[in-house]
Amino acid sequence: MIRLRFPTVPASVTPRPALPQALRWDAPPVTAAALLSRRQFLAAAGVVLAAAALPWTGVRRAVAAARGRFFTGHERRTLGALCDRIIPPDGDPGGAALGAARYIEGLLTALDRSRRRVYAGGPYSGRQPFGDPRDGTPSRRRPRNAFRRFLPLSRLQEIAWRAELFGSAGVPEMAAIDASLGSVKEGLRDKYRAALAKVDQVSRATSGARFVDLDPAGQDVVLLLLDQGAFAPDPRRNGDTWPTLLVRHTLEGCFGPPEYGGNRKGAGWRTIGYEGDSQPLGYAIYSAAIDDYVERPDHPLSTPDPDEIGPGGTIVPNPLPPDAQRIQSSILTLTAPFGGGGLC
């Protein structure tokens, strides 16, 4: 495992469209008249602002829609459209078709049932068979899918996840931490509800239509604007803004195990050529017959991938896509000043 670090650099020199000052998270307080129009706008967008501002209560839980659902239809469509701009459809499915929005809704409702849906079970998903320990070949025996049976949370995990999803203000055990830090942690549910309203606010103010009504090119422009100061850094989440959380959640929803609601039928993994969870087969099977390991010829452990071996055993690398090459060049550029090892 390698954890790369990058120096902070001045803001990109690439010209970007600027977010109007009034739409910044730190814009001066709005006047009463402006607030009214904003409220009217939000109501029109199907968002009940007052409800969103309330702490989670038993009453509200009772009147909430069916379990496992959190978003309104419009919110869900908006979120799907956003996921589709982060991982767009091309020859392969995009974020929406992969179920990234469903994954996010699953995250936000993970504590709605008595069986918490935060950590999938183990040890095996059943996507791979057992190896046959007699001769080191894949067997026909397959474990059942234990990922589907989510695990109960420990006491501390329950407290941490309640604060993460519903906010720390409603979690009595968080009071000492909050008091010592002088802040409360905003819940992801409130964060998403407010952020999706803000997306339409920015979209209407800059493009004249709701986000879902823009074409993909128009949506890309709004998505860029959302990163230009529309959202406050969250001090209780390492200073991350909501767009950063959204991008992370979208990646999780596209490329995580399907049991969490995204990566529909493993299509996300197929898109990037990832083999998925490999247990219990793995990549080297112990054989009692030879008292040694046998590798899988198509998925070797100790030798190069077969599609990159040329005549005479030479390595013939597959070309790297330009977008991937650019990442490598970026990293070489960013780390160049540290190459001597002396800066420490």
Place this chain on the structure above:
Amino acid sequence: MPPRSRADGLVLGNRSLSRFDVCIVGSGAGGSTAAWILAAAGLDVCVLESGPLTYQHLDDPKREPLALHSNDEIKYGVRGFIDQLAAVEPRTFRQHDGQDARVHGDVNVLPKLVGGAFGHADCAVPRFAPVDFRLKSAVEELIAATPGLAVPGFGADAASARFADWPISYDDLEPYYAEVEAVYGVHGTTGDNPFAPRRSTPYPLPPGKGMYLGHVLSDGARRTSFLGEPLHPHVYPSAIATRPYDGRPACVECGQCAGYGCPSNAKGSPAVTTLRRALLSGHCQLRAEAHVTGLTANGRVVTGVDYVDADGRRQRVEPGVVILAASPVESARLCLLSGDLGNSSGQVGRNLMFHLQTNANGFLPNRVHGHRGHAVSHGLTDFRGIEPGGETLRVFSTPDGPRLYLGGICEFVAPQWQVITEDGYVYATELPPGFGARSGLALKNAMRGAPLGQHLLGIIMQAEDAPQATNRVDLDPTVRDVFGLPVPRITYAIHEFERQARLFYTPFLRRVIENAGAPQSFVNPCEGLTGDPPTSRHVLGTLRMGADPATSVTDADGRFHDLDNLYACDGSVFTTGSGYNPTLTILAVAARIAHRLAGTAPGAA
């Protein structure tokens, strides 16, 4: 009949025990090893573990334990299933006294669960070298014999560091190394590493096939000259079963290894080895999700251990002996939370060591497929700065005069192709704006090409930290955790001693990367530059062992100088940190402490 509480369901082993000879705080590498040896000697042991239980049938003699671990990146890398969660147990960090410490999401935090952190990585278990246990004497002897030899932290600069010899030698520890290698099931190759220390027994298991990237970097190392001869790559000793062993299956080299728990129990986690043996002995009771909040003492005697159980209720154990094994940060914090217990020397929490890691990398044009294999199969020890056999230090001739450079063992590594956290997050959220791929087809195509996940490879070199009194854990004056207790505040800065080693070895690390086939190499910027704490997961010191009660906290048997019945048996007792993955030495030191407490010999359990 009232419903059974959650806490009752988290009591394992002999549930009928209620009076205990020994209470061990923490079920990790040190605590479980001690529990196994003490229970085998017939002592009744209570193990209190703050973390959750991630196994079924762990105390069932009729069935093998069923791991609830899995190849699941959301569960581990994203949602922190085995992590100490910063949201409820924050820590604060600063580099120097006088600075305000800030809450930081990862102050070199270790996984927290039944069985501890050992199973979190690749279970890499090299031994320390003989000279490590008498480092201070060895350096001073060399300085006296070598005109012009200058070493930071020694001679005129001695006040800047707290080097000391261990109160035990390699020979004292060797039988315990052999014992723990057998019980945890270590694989390795004898004779492929000239710097490895002498050993009384062969490795219990042979190595596996080795990862492709391990072979590529080994070839690169053999093509790299150091002091006029080629480097000596070797199999990396690991406590991972490469054959069916003691009821555990052979590892299948699944690849989701570092940062994950093992689904098959091929990894020698203390949970499925020593702790399980203790639980099956009839003399041990484990209480999971039992978070110790403090100890009480009367004079030189610890009288009780207070904890909060899985139902949030306050509970108390009153054993004959208490052993701290909660990891150096938490073990020291417990002393400080308990009225400065054991701290007449003022040394509790001090001399915290993290191992300065240097990480040189490159991009291989073809795929490295680091998602196949147990994370680290090969490495080298040439950069530890010792002579072959490890009895003496190596003196380097430089243009500035003779020098010592105590780097450390090197791991040959690559990403495990964790597609979300090692690829997607980096491209979209960690690279600075304009350097990555925030969204769109640029991001999707980068995911397809996996420029990191399938092409990055690297070497991680450990380096010995100079022990410093100012590098320490104390109690944060303001920040509280979920139990309402002051959180650990870590103060940690790098010393010139390890900085010079990093500077000296970096060009050679880069040469190995380039000789392995990467067109260019680069060095990962040091954490210290961004004001962040190290992420080495090697956490040592804070309750250091020594003969002198004025300068150390515990004696050669792990017992506190100030108390008759309080011991420590985790990485906290390390006098110096050496330059190797520390866990095998934690296991061996814990085994020695437990045997001497029980009056048994290695091999008796």
